[in-house]
Amino acid sequence: MTDTPARLLNLLSLLQTPREWPGSELAERLEVSPRTIRRDIDRLRDLGYPVEATKGAVGGYRLVAGAAMPPLLLDDEEAVAIAVGLRAGAGHAIEGIEEASVRALAKLEQVLPSRLRHRVITLQAATIPLTRGDGARIDPHTLTAIAGAATGQERLRFGYRAGDGTETKRQVEPYRLVSTGRRWYLVAYDIAREDWRTFRVDRVSEPFATGSRFVPRELPTGSATELLGHTMSRQPAHNIDVTFEAPAAFVSARLPDTLGAPETTGEGTCRLRARSTDSLEWVALRLALVDCEFMVHGPPPLVQYVTDLGARLVRATPVR
Amino acid sequence: MTDTPARLLNLLSLLQTPREWPGSELAERLEVSPRTIRRDIDRLRDLGYPVEATKGAVGGYRLVAGAAMPPLLLDDEEAVAIAVGLRAGAGHAIEGIEEASVRALAKLEQVLPSRLRHRVITLQAATIPLTRGDGARIDPHTLTAIAGAATGQERLRFGYRAGDGTETKRQVEPYRLVSTGRRWYLVAYDIAREDWRTFRVDRVSEPFATGSRFVPRELPTGSATELLGHTMSRQPAHNIDVTFEAPAAFVSARLPDTLGAPETTGEGTCRLRARSTDSLEWVALRLALVDCEFMVHGPPPLVQYVTDLGARLVRATPVR
DNA sequence: CTTATATAGGTCGTGATCTGGCCTATATGG
DNA sequence: CCATATAGGCCAGATCACGACCTATATAAG
Numbered sequence A, B: 001m002t003d004t005p006a007r008l009l010n011l012l013s014l015l016q017t018p019r020e021w022p023g024s025e026l027a028e029r030l031e032v033s034p035r036t037i038r039r040d041i042d043r044l045r046d047l048g049y050p051v052e053a054t055k056g057a058v059g060g061y062r063l064v065a066g067a068a069m070p071p072l073l074l075d076d077e078e079a080v081a082i083a084v085g086l087r088a089g090a091g092h093a094i095e096g097i098e099e100a101s102v103r104a105l106a107k108l109e110q111v112l113p114s115r116l117r118h119r120v121i122t123l124q125a126a127t128i129p130l131t132r133g134d135g136a137r138i139d140p141h142t143l144t145a146i147a148g149a150a151t152g153q154e155r156l157r158f159g160y161r162a163g164d165g166t167e168t169k170r171q172v173e174p175y176r177l178v179s180t181g182r183r184w185y186l187v188a189y190d191i192a193r194e195d196w197r198t199f200r201v202d203r204v205s206e207p208f209a210t211g212s213r214f215v216p217r218e219l220p221t222g223s224a225t226e227l228l229g230h231t232m233s234r235q236p237a238h239n240i241d242v243t244f245e246a247p248a249a250f251v252s253a254r255l256p257d258t259l260g261a262p263e264t265t266g267e268g269t270c271r272l273r274a275r276s277t278d279s280l281e282w283v284a285l286r287l288a289l290v291d292c293e294f295m296v297h298g299p300p301p302l303v304q305y306v307t308d309l310g311a312r313l314v315r316a317t318p319v320r
Numbered sequence C: 001c002t003t004a005t006a007t008a009g010g011t012c013g014t015g016a017t018c019t020g021g022c023c024t025a026t027a028t029g030g
Numbered sequence D: 001c002c003a004t005a006t007a008g009g010c011c012a013g014a015t016c017a018c019g020a021c022c023t024a025t026a027t028a029a030g
Helices: A004-016 A023-030 A034-046 A075-093 A098-111 A115-124 A140-152 A224-233 A248-253 A282-288 A299-315 B004-016 B023-030 B033-044 B074-090 B098-111 B114-125 B140-152 B224-231 B248-253 B278-290 B300-315
Strands: A050-053 A058-065 A154-161 A166-178 A184-190 A195-200 A204-213 A237-245 A263-266 A271-277 A294-298 B049-053 B059-065 B155-162 B165-177 B183-191 B197-198 B206-211 B237-245 B263-265 B269-276 B292-297
Touching: A004 A023, A004 A034, A004 A058, A004 B004, A004 B098, A023 A034, A023 A058, A034 A050, A075 A098, A075 A115, A075 B074, A098 A140, A098 A166, A098 B004, A098 B074, A140 A166, A140 A184, A140 A204, A140 B049, A166 A195, A195 B206, A195 B263, A204 A224, A224 B059, A237 A282, A237 A299, A248 A271, A248 B248, A263 B206, A282 A299, A282 B300, A294 A299, A299 B278, A299 B300, B004 B033, B004 B059, B023 B033, B023 B059, B023 B292, B033 B049, B074 B098, B098 B140, B140 B155, B140 B165, B140 B206, B165 B197, B237 B278, B237 B300, B248 B269, B278 B300
Parallel strands: none
Antiparallel strands: A050 A058, A154 A166, A154 A204, A166 A184, A184 A195, A237 A271, A237 A294, A263 A271, B049 B059, B155 B165, B155 B206, B165 B183, B183 B197, B237 B269, B237 B292, B263 B269
16 A cells, blocks of 8 residues: 555546645645655656646646646546447447547456446447448447457457358457448458458457467558458448538538538539448438438439438328 | 656556566566566556466466556547547437546546647547537537536636526636536536526536635535426426337337337337427437337427428429 | 476565655745 | 745665566466
8 A cells, every 4th residue: 555656646546636736635645744745746747747736825736738648547437438438439430530449448348347347338228329330230349359359469259240141150360450430340361261351340240359369460462451442442332412502611510521511502502422431321311400401312222211201201290 | 767656557558458468578668577577567466456367378467357447548549539439428428427428528638638639629520419409519628627627626717698698707616517418507606696506508608717726615405406406397398209100129229218118009009208308309310210100299399390301301302 | 298488476685765854945825 | 924835955764676596386389
């Protein structure tokens, strides 16, 4: 208990609550002399954690933003909140940080006390995510298990359901997890097939790290995303074409950036031409939320879906 | 650099990557003898962090889940991912952990390096949240500023726009931030008015912690939520009444728990009666996503909205 | 079974470090 | 001006950390 490193960690933890701490109070809490507290503050500063101090009668210490992230000391509830937030985001994550998001989740879940784990699962079950992709929902557990195996360089076993529905058992050396905004892919070396393969994560079932380590092979093509190239290009995408009866600024403020920006076509009208790999349901929803009159020109499946959805909604209310 | 506590923090950071670390590798990285590493591992265990070790030829150390959360050591990208995730969740957060979520965000943003801060803001701006409430979007910055002032016991100055649109300047002693799932409220002691007040956070502008500390007063009514009671009861709520042409299990699996569960009314039909404070737009959206025929009986505004939305969608496609 | 390699931990001597106490300097708010 | 806060130098004594060398033990591969 009375160990120096332990006290430093405790001190960091205390300073992380957003308030000012007078040195005397810290000394009392940590059961050391004020002189030692001053030395500890010095030590933290040497370690790169910027502790700000205000002098004078109402002064105190406070941890502020610095050059590097200090270790985050979370209480139980905060840890649960972060885990739930990241899990909710793992499915239809924010553009550009999907990989980091999963890494952070894997890191957190690795050390999350088990009594908190079931709370996270319960809370997450209560939220039904809006599927942004085509309904192929991804289990956060699968994602973190794969991510963990990849960074830990452990061989991975899982069941894989191919496009035609046939289920196979795979054992691979996971290389990298990549996200395309809409879908997750695992690039890995398939041991039995003695070649590199890409797997769609939503088709992976029961991933299990065998625990046996491996030394990463060199990718033949150079980079993981390159290997994904031809898989990606086969992805179905829609050429969206919609006109809105509202200014372009109004529309773009209500549409996600991933759909691109509409161009002004006249007084109070604009047109959106975009290539999207998002699901039609998602696109239709976003269009409906723009809250102005619009006209869908294509693609035909989207026209069909919007027509059907509109008809269903009209049927859903009593005729006047 | 050659400090013992610094090395321990580094060690914790290394062990947090989900992989196994042989003692020799750790020794090399931290530039100490393997014996010292073993001692450090011992120290970490004494501190309560469960370091698991596997013996044998391919053994190594690894941090596992224990009784308490160890300090999370995040790299830049992971920190950004968490911040963005929490911010996105702050608006329409997950039931039951809103407060903890905001606390975690406040803690993180307090120490987030400024070069990461603008990345967070940029990324967040790219995502347009589906407003679950009635469009009164809440600025995460406002939320964290208030939360920080409340836990730090600092006086707070802000502009407040009353229901009739008049803007007033307030200076308060913030007591607690409470969330009702749909809305955020600040319970505080208004210094000028010398009484307790509740403020809607979405009407607060430019919160600013003055830095002057105060000793928390006793709440006259006992608890913050109690004080909120009469404010809350004036909240508009809708009595939703919808029948679905699908089994209750099918429907409840596609509806959020907050709307309650539908009851079976016949062979393949069910009825949902719920009281909701969510916005009509949100409810209509969720209903449309159930993906089956349904009929909205009430409330009248919801019927109207669904009719209008359906009509707009029908108009949005070329007539055949 | 044998061998290699990993964790686990005891012991010891040297040298560094940490602590508390006491001192002064300095900035701030009332 | 005064009380109170941070900042930090100096010193003496106790403690602790380190590396080196040792043995015990579990595991995987051959």
